[in-house]
Amino acid sequence: MYLAVAATLVILILWYLFRIRSQDLPEPEPVSPFHHLEVRKAAIYEGLRDLQFEYRVGKLSDEDYQRTKLGLQGQLATILAEIDAIKATQPQPKQVPKPAPAAAPTSKLCPHCGARFEKALKFCGECGKSMAGDAA
């Protein structure tokens, strides 16, 4: 009796843990609306690579190579145009505004002599005074 209760408890705890775990899993990435076009694009790129290889090893005549290459490039242009067209109709992802960089404790412009430096400095390389601008 005691064993059965313990076993049930363990099963309950395990079930609970796995339930949490499955909730923690990230959502599957949404398939982009032009996924099928991307697949075709990749296939054409591979075709072009193969073509170039066969041409290099002498399996293809110049004429065959040029004709096939132009055909593939034409298909590629069509697919790229389709992808662009779909992208144009998609809402653009929101641009996360970058937080303004915190004011540097040091300055690139000497408040005493007006010398300007590439990097922020603590002390002016020209007059040697503090670049922080305090009247010390």
Ligand SMILES: [Zn+2]
């Ligand atoms: Zn200075």
